[in-house]
Amino acid sequence: MQPLIIGSVLMVISFGLVVMSVVHGQKRLKFEKKLHKLVLGKDVDDDAPDQLQSQAYHIMMELGEALEEQEDHAQQHSVRQALSKVSELHAETVEYESSSVDQEDSASQPKKTNKPNFKVVK
Numbered sequence: 001m002q003p004l005i006i007g008s009v010l011m012v013i014s015f016g017l018v019v020m021s022v023v024h025g026q027k028r029l030k031f032e033k034k035l036h037k038l039v040l041g042k043d044v045d046d047d048a049p050d051q052l053q054s055q056a057y058h059i060m061m062e063l064g065e066a067l068e069e070q071e072d073h074a075q076q077h078s079v080r081q082a083l084s085k086v087s088e089l090h091a092e093t094v095e096y097e098s099s100s101v102d103q104e105d106s107a108s109q110p111k112k113t114n115k116p117n118f119k120v121v122k
Contacts, residue, residue: 052093059085 022032023039059082066078 049096052089052096055085055089055092059089 019035019039022028022035028036062085063079063082066075066082069075069078
């Protein structure tokens with residue numbers, strides 16, 4: 001009886017790990033996209049655009065170069081520049097996320113037109 005319980009617990013844990021990897025993974029197959037939408041209840045094609053990803057990549061490369069500097073003053077200046085670029089990128093990302101949420105809300109709810117409420121006065 002104990003091996004049956006242990007085996008079922010291990011199967012549940014492995015199934016949970018598979019679902020988690022599908023939900024948090026990238027470049028999904030059709031089935032994985034459907035499962036992701038079923039689990040989270042939102043569309044899976046809301047990843048950040050390539051422009052934001054490339055900007056983040058370049059900022060990280062500049063930060064790596066800045067940390068390789070031998071001179072402390074130059075290193076500090078380069079890190080501050082990278083931090084300001086990260087702040088700008090964060091602002092752009094927040095704008096992108098808020099615009100995608102607004103588009104999602106407007107697409108899910110049809111626009112209701114309010115009928116004028118007139119009273120007949122004699």
